[in-house]
Amino acid sequence: MKALNEMKLTLESRSVNEGYARVAVSAFVASLDPTVEELSDIKTAVSEAVTNCIVHGYRDTMGRIYIWVGIFADNSVKIRIRDRGCGIADIRQAMEPLYTSQPDERAGLGFAVMQSFCDKLTVRSTPGKGTTVTLLKKIESRSQC
């Protein structure tokens, strides 16, 4: 299925950009007339994915985060967030709720939030090459357009 509308955004992996990333994605998705709850679900999921790129993917280095957002005819939104960081050796373990590689202040709930706030979550990763997270969210639009 081809996207009706799409956008791309490239950011440096600075934590200050987390806020911009989630606001930019939610502003783009606003054309589907989502509810306040749907919009805040998207913001939260994007924030988790971008934070993962910064905290885990690039850890003590600086790199680029590539975001692609597509809006589809069935009122769904696909958000792809990609880094070229260290990658994840064991995706199943990384996605387990409460698992974290940095236990002091991270709760280990990033993937759990993405999973429960979106309709579908796909994670692809190659150690040494990077990680791609794809989020899918159906928008139950209030007005038919």
Add this chain to the structure above:
Amino acid sequence: MPVRIEKNKNLTTAFLSGEIDHHSSAFLREEIDKAVNVVMPRELCLDFMHVSFMDSSGIGLVMGRYKLMHAIGGKLKVRGVNASTMKVMKLAGLDLLAKIDCKGEER
């Protein structure tokens, strides 16, 4: 993101505001812990009345403060939480750890 802290031996309150994410939570953590370690209050209250956004970094913030208060024999209370922040807190089971008051039902 600024935080105002009202220090009192019985009840110390941290008034959080704005957006809580990985970027802003490190500063909040430091400020709150500094105050708690000086005052050693019996109860710490995290006031979310003016928090417009929170992701799982906020869970780490609340859980860490719960552990800190537990270590000094005190209690933790969370208040003024809006619907979307409550959704994140419930996912983590924070409502089982601390008393959480939502917006509009503060005591």
